[in-house]
Amino acid sequence: MPLLLCRRRLLLLLLLLVAASHGDASSDTYDTSICLEKPTTCGNVSISYPFYLAKETQDINGSSNSYCGYPGLAIDCDDAQPILQLNGAEKYKVNYINYGNGSITNVSLVDQEVVNDSSGCPRVDHNMTIPPISWLFLPGMSVDYLVFFLSCSFPNLFLPPENTDPITCSFIGLTGQSYVLPKDQVPPGSWTQFCQKIYEVPVVKYEPMDPKGDAWRKGGYGQVLLQGFALSVNDSRRPPNCTQCEESEGRCGFSQAREFIGCLCPNGRVRSLRCYDSDLTGYSSLKGRMKLYIIAGTSSVLLLCLLSFACLFSLKKYRHRRISKGTPRIESFLQRNGTLHPKRYTYTEVKRMTKSFAEKLGHGGFGAVYRGNLSDGRQVAVKMLKDSKGDGEEFINEVASISRTSHVNVVTLLGFCLHRSKRALIYEYMPNGSLERYAFRKNSKGELSLTWEKLFDVAVGIARGLEYLHRGCSTRIVHFDIKPHNILLDQEFCPKISDFGMAKLCANKESIVSIAGARGTIGYIAPEVYSKQFGAISSKSDVYSYGMMILEMVGARERNIDANSESSSHYFPQWIYEHIDEYCISSSEIDGETIELVRKMIVVALWCIQVVPTNRPTMTRVVEMLEGSTSGLELPPKVLLSW
Incomplete structure (x- = not known):
């Protein structure tokens, strides 16, 4: 790879040398009236590069609908x-654009629906979203949020939070009560689940907001919305070619595919990289051009020589040592925890x-797993991590988490390998693979692959393993990715929790976990992990994932139900809540003991998937419910399942 890279760099310099000697080889032109040197205006707003009027598109070097400015920064003058449109649909009025020191400081926007509202009680019908590939971003230090x-319709015996009054505005097409609150003043609790729509929009930070005042309830919050919010242009996303172009007083042309x-x-x-002196003056002087060619040619030759030596040096160094950027961080971790981690291979x-x-x-997003044998004859599973270019977070999580555990229901890490860009984790071998093969009770031939008794034992074993991670080991561990694929089965079908790449360590006394961004697998992620409005992230997030997995184990998920049945169009936890008795009987072939096992697993799972984390049981309580009698095991409140 380094040899190929050096060859490419040398070839590039040779091409640049040829280009320098030919001067005006790139001589395509464009319509200068499109990319104006002076800013244009729309209303009271000055529109200048990298913003541009939406009609300013043209054909640049054969690329139709090209832009004289950054894609996504087109402004309609209506x-x-x-x-300015975000995500191609959401329209925002531009209050002003602050140009400072040759760069964009910020652009102030306000929702067009708020501007056009004449009732004095504006409402929004969408969240403000910025495309992940946008040049714009929300500067967190200057933004608050209104929710x-x-x-909102509250059932009997359930009251909205104290000191939280609904606004008096009546919105067309909406029933019930409506509330508008600053995000940091939203009361805790489960009351939000009784509201059909929840939208979160940014506003200017430090704008006075008093949601308890009478003026606020009568539409005073609209003045906060009309102040809008500020977005900044992310200079770090600017391509290197674009930087060189702008430094030479040029403007970057982009295609619809966002390519320079x-x-x-x-x-x-139109130049391939940067403007020449003759491009800036509009006058071509033979003497000036000759001087430019000599300088460019000489510089290219010198660069060619220097790069040749650099390539030879880097190749020599590369042959001796090739280390991924995450390796120093991992080595530092291993040195600090030298007495904890297992054998290094x-x-x-x-x-x-x-x-x-x-x-x-097998294989997955992490890499591939291979069968192996240690020198003493023991079989092992070797997981080769493919993300050798990362910072080593998954590798550290695995070693740090499993090295602290010793439990019959947690997989054993026997060793690891860290060699330059190669990272491997060596586990005890599980001959029966993952629970995913048995989670739906029937194999490819339609035959029952595990008895209900064995499935129940597996459910209890996983619960004990999670209880140990949450309370029993020296450091509390929240797994964050509990699902059938990450539960391995030994020769006796004893379950073992594996794959700690997303795990989070915390002190034993800590109950709240802080994470950056959502983590886990869709279908098993607890609501609070991807939206803070549901509550704090804690070990209860694993409890939710466990509950969804148990429903999958008993076959109580949509893909296991007859497509023509009543349940095929419903959220299945809600359906199983209403039909638990008939489902248990149909699943257990009129066996009294089996009916009790199936019912117990379903009831426990329904408790585990409560929307509000505080309403879920701990894993200690889950073990007690599974191992105890069904006589005192009641169904959870039905209303908490319809979120």
């Missing part, structure tokens, strides 16, 4: 009102124990 809770296609110069020429030993990775057991 009746002297400048409008709209619309069409040329540097647009003041004299109307060399990459040569890993290749030997797997017979050069001859037998693959």
